[in-house]
Amino acid sequence: MSGPYKTEPMPQEVRTARVIMWIQMAMPLLGFAVLLIFLGGTIDIGDAGRLPLLVLGVGVTVLIGVLAACCRTRRKWVRITAFAVEGLVILEEGYAFVAGSSVNGLISLFLAVVVVFQLSRPAASAWFDR
Secondary structure: OOOOOOOOOOOHHHHHHHHHHHHHHHHHHHHHHHHHHHHOOOOOOOOOOHHHHHHHHHHHHHHHHHHHHHHHHOOHHHHHHHHHHHHHHHHHHHHHHHOOOOHHHHHHHHHHHHHHHHHOOHHHHHHHOO
16 A cells, blocks of 8 residues: 655746746747737748758747646656757857847846756756756
């Protein structure tokens, strides 16, 4: 017979990173929806060079959402993958900022840095290293 087992609450650092990751997922989706509304569903991707960037952006957005949802599993791969994905976001938005990006890019850069910082804290590390 199995008895009750003790569960640990999710540390504040992980909860903060998780909420920010949900925001990172929602921002591009909201922007895409607004773009579709204002353009009437006629999005011109232009030359074929933009299509891979669009697919990559959607893929990163979906992956961030999956990682945010998987934080509760306490799997080590979630934290490692989050570091990798957020690192790519930092590199991309850092390059875009140097090249003359918008405020939205600066916000994305800041959010990615905060996620990496929160997930690198000792409490977050202990949570995923169960």
